[in-house]
Amino acid sequence: MKRTKGRVTMLCVSLAGVLALTACGGQAGEGQNSQTGSSESAKTKTIYIYQNKIEIDKALKKTAEAYTALHPDIQFSIESVSDNFSTGLKTKLASGELPDVFTVNGNQVLKLWQSQLEDLTDQPWTKDMIPLAKEGITGDDGKVYGLPVSVEGYGYVYNKKLFQQAGISKVPVTLTELKQDVESLKSAGIQPLVGAYMDWYQAGNFLVNMGIARQKDPLAFIKGLYDGTATFVGNEIFKEVADFIQYDFANGKNGLSTSFNNQTTQLVNGEIAMTLGGNWLQPTIDNGNASLETGLMPLPVNDNPEENDKLYAGVSGYWAINKDSDVKEEVKDFFNWLVTTPEGQIHMTKDMQIIPGFSSFSADNEAIGDLGADLSRYLKEGKVYGSYNSYYPDGADQAFGEAVQRFVAGQVDKDGFLQELQNEWDRLTE
Amino acid sequence: MKKKKKYNMLWGNLLFLGPSTLVFLAVVVIPFAISIIYSFSNWNGISNEIKFVGLNNFNNIFSGKAKFLDAFWFTLRITAVSVLLINLLGILLAVALTARLPLRNPFRAAFYLPQTMGGLILGFIWQFIFIAGFPAIGDKLNLGFFTQQWLGTEKTAFAALVIVNVWQNAGYVMVIMIAALSGISSELIESAKVDGSRPLNTFLRIKLPLCVPYITVSLFWTISSALKMFETNVSLTKGGPYGSTTSMALNIYNDAFANNKYGLATAEALVFFVIILAITSVQLYMSKRKESQIL
Numbered sequence: 001m002k003r004t005k006g007r008v009t010m011l012c013v014s015l016a017g018v019l020a021l022t023a024c025g026g027q028a029g030e031g032q033n034s035q036t037g038s039s040e041s042a043k044t045k046t047i048y049i050y051q052n053k054i055e056i057d058k059a060l061k062k063t064a065e066a067y068t069a070l071h072p073d074i075q076f077s078i079e080s081v082s083d084n085f086s087t088g089l090k091t092k093l094a095s096g097e098l099p100d101v102f103t104v105n106g107n108q109v110l111k112l113w114q115s116q117l118e119d120l121t122d123q124p125w126t127k128d129m130i131p132l133a134k135e136g137i138t139g140d141d142g143k144v145y146g147l148p149v150s151v152e153g154y155g156y157v158y159n160k161k162l163f164q165q166a167g168i169s170k171v172p173v174t175l176t177e178l179k180q181d182v183e184s185l186k187s188a189g190i191q192p193l194v195g196a197y198m199d200w201y202q203a204g205n206f207l208v209n210m211g212i213a214r215q216k217d218p219l220a221f222i223k224g225l226y227d228g229t230a231t232f233v234g235n236e237i238f239k240e241v242a243d244f245i246q247y248d249f250a251n252g253k254n255g256l257s258t259s260f261n262n263q264t265t266q267l268v269n270g271e272i273a274m275t276l277g278g279n280w281l282q283p284t285i286d287n288g289n290a291s292l293e294t295g296l297m298p299l300p301v302n303d304n305p306e307e308n309d310k311l312y313a314g315v316s317g318y319w320a321i322n323k324d325s326d327v328k329e330e331v332k333d334f335f336n337w338l339v340t341t342p343e344g345q346i347h348m349t350k351d352m353q354i355i356p357g358f359s360s361f362s363a364d365n366e367a368i369g370d371l372g373a374d375l376s377r378y379l380k381e382g383k384v385y386g387s388y389n390s391y392y393p394d395g396a397d398q399a400f401g402e403a404v405q406r407f408v409a410g411q412v413d414k415d416g417f418l419q420e421l422q423n424e425w426d427r428l429t430e
Numbered sequence: 431m432k433k434k435k436k437y438n439m440l441w442g443n444l445l446f447l448g449p450s451t452l453v454f455l456a457v458v459v460i461p462f463a464i465s466i467i468y469s470f471s472n473w474n475g476i477s478n479e480i481k482f483v484g485l486n487n488f489n490n491i492f493s494g495k496a497k498f499l500d501a502f503w504f505t506l507r508i509t510a511v512s513v514l515l516i517n518l519l520g521i522l523l524a525v526a527l528t529a530r531l532p533l534r535n536p537f538r539a540a541f542y543l544p545q546t547m548g549g550l551i552l553g554f555i556w557q558f559i560f561i562a563g564f565p566a567i568g569d570k571l572n573l574g575f576f577t578q579q580w581l582g583t584e585k586t587a588f589a590a591l592v593i594v595n596v597w598q599n600a601g602y603v604m605v606i607m608i609a610a611l612s613g614i615s616s617e618l619i620e621s622a623k624v625d626g627s628r629p630l631n632t633f634l635r636i637k638l639p640l641c642v643p644y645i646t647v648s649l650f651w652t653i654s655s656a657l658k659m660f661e662t663n664v665s666l667t668k669g670g671p672y673g674s675t676t677s678m679a680l681n682i683y684n685d686a687f688a689n690n691k692y693g694l695a696t697a698e699a700l701v702f703f704v705i706i707l708a709i710t711s712v713q714l715y716m717s718k719r720k721e722s723q724i725l
Contacts, residue, residue, distance in 0.1 A: 087687040090475055112476050112690060198581060198670060256582030256671050257561055394474075395689030405672040409583070427495060428689065 045327045046075040047334065050092070050099035052085035052317060053149060055283045059351035066347065067334060074330055100325040103317040104146055106136025107390040110318075117145045118321040118328050125339045125358065133315045133357030136390060146318030147335050148357030153296070153313035153375040153384060154206055154278030160293040162190050162273040171297040173309040175244070178300050182251055185273050194272045195248050196263040197255035197408055200401025202276055203245075205389050206312070208400040208421065210299060211241040213312055213385035222391045225425055232421040242407065242414045244301040248276070249408040256409060268292060280316075282369040283353070296374035311378045314387025315357050355379070392425075399424035468696040475692035487697035497673070498698050501681035502705070504674070508588065509656040512595040516652050517645070519596060520603025525633070527604070528611045538608070542601035549598070553665025556594045557581065560666075584674045587667050591675060594662055599655070603648045610644035611637060639724045646717035653713055657706050678702050 051060070057080035064076035081088055085103065092098055093116070104113050120126065121143045126134070133148035158171065163181075166188040172178040185192040196202050214237045215221040224230025232238055249255050264281065266272045268288035278296070285292055300308035319335070321328050338344035339358060348354055349364040355376055356363060365373050378384055389397055400421060407417035469487055473480045490496040527538050544552065560580035568576030580586045614637055622632045660679040663669065669676035669684070676684070682702060686695035 084687075090687065093476060112474060115477055199668065200670065254565075254579050254582065257579035259557070259561065262561060394691070395684070398684070398688055402670070402672040405670060409671060411672065430490075430495070 043073045044075055045330055046077055047327050047331055048099045049078045049101040051080055052082055052103045054080045054082040056352040062351055063347040098322050100322050100327050101319050101331055104320040105317055105390045109390060110137060110145060114139050118323040119143045128358045128360040130357055130359050136315055137318045146320040148315045149317050149319055150354035151313055151357050152278055152280055152316040153311045155296045155298050155311045156274040157277035157281055157294050158274045158297050159270055160295055166190055173298055173300055173305045174303040175300045176303050191253060191272045193248055193252045194258060194263055194266055194275050195252045195255045196258050196260045197405055198257050198259045200398050203404035204397040204401025206276055207245050207404055209387055209389055211238040212388045218388055232418045238418055240301045242417055279371040279375045282371045294370050296371045310383045310385050311375060312387055313384040393428040396428050465696045468693055469700050471693040473693045474690040487694045491698060491701055496694060498681060501676045501678045505657060505678045512592050512656050513652045515596045516599045517603055517648055519600040521607050523604040524607030524611055528608055541604055544598045545601045549661030550665045552598055553662045557666050560590055581667055582671055587671060587675050594666060606644050606648050610641040614640050642721050642724055649713055650710060654710050
């Protein structure tokens with residue numbers, strides 16, 4: 001009896017200790033916060049930015065320095081992560097260190113984070129957002145929750161020199177033209193295509209999106225998928241896209257063991273004529289082989305030139321503000337400066353080399369390179385399909401990518417592939 | 431007097447056990463309890479709304495809706511194959527490297543070296559070898575075996591994972607077995623020799639039975655680490671092609687962080703825990719019985 005009593009006491013003491021420890025931890029944390037808020041002449045505030053566009057990391061830091069020079073009381077702490085960004089963000093949330101500013105993709109991801117985000121509807125720049133950019137970050141309540149960072153688009157990235165060598169003078173805009181060009185590339189001894197099918201990422205995001213974006217009303221189609229009135233199975237547009245995927249895979253080389261790195265290396269080294277990609281590849285091309293001339297061209301799935309002479313574009317991410325942040329007013333000032341003053345705009349277009357999601361200023365053609373210029377041209381002419389990945393249920397991109405892998409590996413036929421897309425959608429929307 | 435002693439003992443106990451109990455409670459017991467609570471919810475890992483859905487998550491797991499059973503089956507297969515190969519190779523290496531060989535120690539170090547590298551890095555290195563290295567060798571020597579798409583098909587990706595696993599872990603078993611073999615009294619071996627036992631016979635009838643306690647340890651370690659396989663899986667195949675090489679741990683990670691099904695993931699983690707507990711307990715029980723039979 002005595003022994004148990006002793007044990008109980010010990011347990012109680014230990015528990016009390018745990019509580020004391022956590023209490024201490026809490027106090028220490030608070031102390032730290034107030035310190036960063038009040039120390040250094042009681043004025044300096046630090047804005048903590050956590051974002052997933054690793055390629056603008058340097059430029060963003062430079063921009064932040066320029067802003068600090070104008071506003072000495074504002075400091076920045078910028079962290080850029082591309083792999084496992086969302087895992088990192090969740091970890092930060094769990095440990096109570098949610099950044100002041102972080103990247104949020106639209107729609108489904110917005111829904112996920114909406115309860116943590118500051119409403120930005122009253123900001124002066126929201127009226128300048130292009131529709132493509134605005135629809136993704138508008139919640140069901142009609143409020144705007146983020147600042148569009150960059151418009152990105154994809155198609156085939158092609159090598160202009162290899163096209164010339166094969167005697168191709170203009171980019172194909174129909175499937176028949178594409179097939180002819182592939183044959184002439186082959187007879188010139190050039191590897192026409194390569195696809196990175198080893199990673200599910202491109203297949204799940206870009207290839208499957210083609211089928212959705214080409215629907216007459218993509219948003220209605222997605223809504224139909226959610227409420228069960230639409231289906232992938234037997235959809236004519238998806239059948240065409242499936243044929244296209246198979247063609248792309250069959251004319252590539254070792255697709256299922258080609259990773260993104262592999263694919264990029266082959267493109268940059270000028271070993272392949274065409275590969276799926278977008279304007280985000282420009283910095284890599286500039287760094288790897290500046291003399292390489294590339295362009296962005298459509299992905300034709302049938303012989304109607306009007307339907308096929310289009311690229312796919314969307315806003316890749318938005319910067320949102322943590323609504324519990326101590327510095328949210330300062331962040332709003334920074335955002336304003338960034339997208340409404342000429343100086344801030346130049347930082348965005350020249351340094352970060354992005355295509356803005358705003359109608360009030362446009363991209364710098366020199367800075368965005370060949371790929372960005374092509375995308376920008378298609379955007380201006382209105383020849384773009386949207387990107388709808390952010391409307392999918394969580395995890396659908398990976399599940400779709402794996403379905404594409406199974407399809408190109410010959411594990412399932414075309415109908416089986418569409419059935420599988422449907423099954424995965426149903427499983428993930430449960 | 432007696433009471434005072436008791437009092438002192440309490441403080442002594444607290445002094446020595448208190449801190450570790452606290453840490454154990456804070457980082458193992460409490461999170462475990464919390465995760466049991468979450469496993470009955472549909473929490474997405476972020477929002478403030480948590481709805482309790484009863485046994486729904488477990489239902490999804492066992493009805494095959496959640497892909498967990500596929501991952502379990504894959505993990506079971508790869509555990510069986512790699513545990514067998516790791517232990518066989520480890521024992522063979524240990525036998526070879528306890529013989530009087532030139533350069534014995536450098537060889538031991540070389541075989542142990544992969545163990546000291548992190549699984550993630552190993553995975554990336556081997557990914558390069560499978561994608562770029564093997565085809566280059568195959569092209570030069572004109573060997574179809576090397577030029578196949580190692581990470582591109584279900585069977586070869588499985589084999590690739592086994593190869594990397596065995597290469598990484600055989601060295602560890604080797605070290606344990608070297609300790610076992612060199613711990614056997616030389617008198618025993620000598621008397622066996624005098625009695626006319628051949629080397630193979632000596633090995634099978636005398637050395638191996640004496641090593642059984644060490645084999646128990648090796649088996650336990652290899653089985654539990656193979657069941658928990660994660661880093662090599664993530665960096666070598668990412669579960670591909672088409673999710674056919676997704677281990678249980680990777681599947682849980684995906685559900686928690688990519689699919690935002692935190693509740694389901696914690697339920698899977700619980701099942702995962704029970705599976706590992708069951709398999710390793712059975713293994714330990716059986717090996718211990720074997721030990722007591724022999725020794």
